[in-house]
Amino acid sequence: MKKFIVDMHTHSAFSHDGRAELKDMLATAQKMGVAFYGVSEHHDFDVQLDLIVNEDLRARLQAQAGEAYFHTARHLQEDYEGVMNVAVGAEFGFSDDESVKARYLAEYEKFRPDYVINSVHTMDGKDFAYFQFDGDKKTVYSAYLSLIRRSLDAPYPYDIVGHIGYAARYVSFENVDFDLDEFGEQLDDIFRTVIAKGKILEVNTASKQLKQRSIPDKPLLKRYYELGGRKICFGSDAHFPERIADKWEETIAALKEIGFTYLTLPFRGEEIQIEI
Ligand SMILES: [Zn+2]
Numbered sequence: 225m226k227k228f229i230v231d232m233h234t235h236s237a238f239s240h241d242g243r244a245e246l247k248d249m250l251a252t253a254q255k256m257g258v259a260f261y262g263v264s265e266h267h268d269f270d271v272q273l274d275l276i277v278n279e280d281l282r283a284r285l286q287a288q289a290g291e292a293y294f295h296t297a298r299h300l301q302e303d304y305e306g307v308m309n310v311a312v313g314a315e316f317g318f319s320d321d322e323s324v325k326a327r328y329l330a331e332y333e334k335f336r337p338d339y340v341i342n343s344v345h346t347m348d349g350k351d352f353a354y355f356q357f358d359g360d361k362k363t364v365y366s367a368y369l370s371l372i373r374r375s376l377d378a379p380y381p382y383d384i385v386g387h388i389g390y391a392a393r394y395v396s397f398e399n400v401d402f403d404l405d406e407f408g409e410q411l412d413d414i415f416r417t418v419i420a421k422g423k424i425l426e427v428n429t430a431s432k433q434l435k436q437r438s439i440p441d442k443p444l445l446k447r448y449y450e451l452g453g454r455k456i457c458f459g460s461d462a463h464f465p466e467r468i469a470d471k472w473e474e475t476i477a478a479l480k481e482i483g484f485t486y487l488t489l490p491f492r493g494e495e496i497q498i499e500i
């Protein structure tokens with residue numbers, strides 16, 4: 225049943241919140257028999273640093289990724305040739321700010337990552353992980369989903385649409401689900417656009433304390449499938465070795481139940497299909 229394990233969303237100490245050295249993440253992945261391992265270090269140019277009061281966190285956000293990351297990761301990629309497929313990617317935190325978008329484009333052109341995950345972590349420069357947003361669920365989620373919709377029109381190249389529903393990990397509403405009854409119109413628009421643009425929808429298993437197995441969760445993935453979406457990929461969003469490919473088997477089983485038959489992995493502008 226195990227076929228190929230792939231994990232296209234991982235971090236290491238090159239990200240501000242990563243907790244292990246990249247070489248140790250790769251060594252663990254190889255030991256686990258991962259066939260295709262994607263490194264997607266944070267590029268959080270969207271975070272408004274002056275809003276971060278914790279000095280240590282601010283310093284880490286400033287220092288993350290960049291030259292040192294790509295240099296080290298490319299070397300490790302070479303070391304693993306013939307042993308495990310390693311993709312050196314990036315996770316870009318989307319912002320409406322034009323100067324932030326320009327920075328991502330410049331970063332892309334400078335380092336040519338093998339693939340890019342485009343994710344929404346912030347609203348107005350504030351990461352959901354560090355700020356509570358005022359307003360009821362309808363207000364906060366509608367604003368969040370509108371931002372995701374705009375992120376799909378990002379002017380820089382990207383392949384994967386990261387963790388739609390991430391906000392749910394950090395809000396304090398009684399029911400944090402993105403119900404299709406309530407947000408179906410916005411979600412349909414997002415899914416249709418993902419499909420029309422030929423992007424890959426991420427199934428992210430860092431659902432933490434949430435009841436659902438993945439972000440987005442099964443009802444949303446089912447809706448995406450109904451609308452014709454077939455391109456999906458798996459990401460654990462591991463920030464330390466023990467979480468690599470976390471919830472792989474149950475997530476793949478849920479995807480197969482919906483009807484998905486393969487994962488789509490981006491690599492240097494190409495797409496690789498992996499049967500599940
Ligand atoms: Zn993310």
Ligand SMILES: [Zn+2]
Pocket residue numbers: 233234235315461
């Ligand atoms: Zn991530």
